[in-house]
Amino acid sequence: MADRPYGLIATFATPGAVLRAAAQVRDAGYKQWDCITPFPVHGLDSAMGVGRSRVPRISLVGGITGFCTGMSMIWFMDRFDYPLTVGGKPFFSPLFAFPVSYELTILFTAFATIGGMFVLNGLPMHHHPVLHYEHIRRGTDDLFFIVIERADPRFNLETTRSLLARAGGTDIAELAP
C-alpha cells in the first residue's frame, strides 16, 4: 500500500504561491494533477495549462441534432405519414416547422450540455482518495493544495517530490490509494 500511493499532495499558504507552483508543475509536463483551493483563483486555469471546456462542442452537436429532428419529423409526418391541408398551406414548409425545430434545438442543446458536462467532469463521484488526507478540510478554508497523481506518466516519487518542494510546497505527503 504505502509504496503505491495515489499521488503526492503539497500545501501552499497563499493564492500567489499556488499560482506560481502550478505554472512550474505545468512546465514540468504533468497532465494528471489538480489544484485544490477554497475559492476560484483568477488566472489559475492558464497557470495550470487548462484549456477551455469541450462541453460547447457537445452542445452544438445536440443543437444540430434537435433542429434536424424537428424538421425531418414534421416533414415526414406532414408530407408522407398524414398529409393534411390546413389553411391552404403546402403539406410541408420549413416556416411552420421552424418553431418546433428551434424548440427541439434548445431542448437537445440543454440535454447535450448537461449530459456532456457530467460525462466530461466524471460526476457524480462519491469518494476520492484526496479525502483521506487529514488536512483536506483546510482546502475549503485557508490552505491551497496541489495534488499530482501517480497515474501521470511523469510521476516519480523522488523527482515529483523535489519538484513540489522547489515550487514552494510544504508538508508534502503521500496520499493513500
Added chain:
Amino acid sequence: MKKPDTTKALWIGLAGIALTALGIRVSGAHVVATAWLVGLGFWSAVAIGMLMMILIHHIFDASWSTVLRRQYEHGVAAFPWLLLMFLPLVAASFVGSHDLVWPWMNPDHQIAGGHLVKEDLLYLKKRAFLNLPLFVFVTIGFFALWIWISARLRKASFSQDADGDVKWTRMNGKTAGFGIPIVAVTLTAGAIYWFKSLEYHWFSTMYGVWYFANCMRGALACGVLIMLWLYDRGDFRGILKTDHLWAIGQLMLTFTVFWAYISFSQYFLIWNANVPEETFWYNIREYGDWWYVSLFLVFGNFLLPFLLLLSYRYKVSHAAIRRIACLILFVIFVDITYNILPALQDAKGNPQPFLSMNLLWAATSVVGVGGVCIAAYLRSLPTTKLIPIRDPRIGECLSHHE
C-alpha cells in the same frame, strides 16, 4: 489621453450630406428624402441602443460594463444633432402637398387602385394617430425626451468623476427606473411613425421590437469598435480585458438571435394568417431584386453572425470581433433599407429596385448622418475622464473575470 481629431469626422459627415443633397438633382426630392430617413433610422438606432444600454446597466447595477458605459455616455451626445438632421423632413411635411416622404400627410394623395388617402377606410381608422400635428409633436417630443434622459445620465456620471458621491449612482438608478419604459414606448412609436407609416395600410405588432433589436445590435457593435479603437490608440491598454469582449460578444449573440426571433415571428404570423392587408408588405419585398435582399436578411443578418458568434475565440479575438461588428452594422443598414426603400414605388405600384441610385443616396445619408454623430461623440470624449474612476463598481469592472 491624446485629443481625438473631430474635424475629420465632421468633414466626412458634411461631404456625405452634400452628396445626398446633390442627389435631389439626380433622383428628385421624394427619393432622397426617403433615403435620408435610412441614414436617420440607422444612427438613431445606434444612439437609442446606447441609451438603452446605459439604462439597463444601471437598472441591473451591473459591474462588468462600467468602462463601456462611459463610452455610451459620450455616444448619446449625438441626439441633439440627430434631431437637427431630422428637422428638414419635419419642415418638408409642411410645404407643398405635404407628402414628400409620408403619403398619409396629403389627404389628396392617390393610392394604388385610384383612391385618395382621405377616402381610404384604413386611413380614416388610423387618422387619430396619423396626422401631421401629432407627428411633429411626437417627433420633437421623443428626441427631447431622449436628450433629457441622456443629459441626466451624463450629468450624474460626469459629476461623480469630480466628487465621488454615491448619490449620483442612486440618481442614475432612478433615471433607469423611469427611463426604460419611456425609451421603450418612444422608440416603438417613433419606429411606427417614421418607418412603418411609409406604408400605412400595414399592420405589425412586432415592429417596435424589431427596431429595438436593431438598436441594441447597433449599439453593441459600435461599443466593440469604440473599445478596440481606444485599445489600439493605447488608452485602453490594461483596461480592456478579454472577458469584457467575451461579455459583449455574448450580448451580440443574444441580440442576433433576438432579431431573428422577432423578424421570423413577424413574417411567420403574417404568412400564416394570409390577410391581404398584411401580406402586401412582404409581397412587394419579394419583387425583383428585393427577393435576394430578403434571403440576405435570413442568412447574412442572422445565420452568419449567429454561427460566428457561437465561437469563444471569435468573440475575444480583436481582429475577428471587429469584423463581426462591422458585418452587423452592415446588415443593420440592409435591414433598415429593406424596411424603408420599397416604399419608393414605380407607376405600377412595384418597388424600385434595391440596386439603384436610391441605395446610393441611402449610403451617402448613412455616411452624412454618421459623420456628424461620430463628431459629436469625439467632441464629448475628451471632456471627461476616460473611465468613471469614482464609480462604486469601477474596481469590479477593471478586474472583471469569468
